[in-house]
Amino acid sequence: MKKLTVTIKLDMTIPEDWELVRTSTGGQVIKLPDGQFLDIAIEPMFAADPEETWTSTQNDDALNDFLDLIESEEVIYELVTH
Template identity: 40%
Template structure:
C-alpha cells in the first residue's frame, strides 16, 4: 500500500465575528456568529469526464466516503489568523 500526502491551504476573508476555538471533539474549529462550529478539512471532488471544463461534484456514496475516511492514517489541520 502507498501513502498519499495532501496538504491543503485555503485563504479566506472572514467576518470579524468568527473566532478560532478548541472544540470539545479535540479539533480546532471556527465558531460562527450564529453559534455553529465549522471544521475545515479536505473535501474530495469527483467527475467521470476526463476533459477540460468537466463538472465536478462532492457527491459520492456513503460506502465510498467511509472507505476513504478509513484510508486516513493521520490528519492535522492547523488554523491561524494572519495579519498584515
C-alpha cells in the same frame, strides 16, 4: 499500497465576528456568529471526466472507504489581525 501526502493551505479573508475555539480534544474549529461551528476538512470530489463537473459522492460506503484510507489529518488555524 502507495503513500500519498496532501497538504492543503487556505488564506481567507473572514468576517470580524468569526472566532477560533478549542474543542475538548484540543483541536480547533471556527465559531460563526449564528451559533454554528465550522471545521474545514478534506471532502473527496469525483468526476467521470476531469474536464466535466466534479461532485461529492452521495454514496456513504464509497465515502467511508475513502476516509478509511486516511491515516492522519491535521488542520491548523491561525487568525492574523491587521
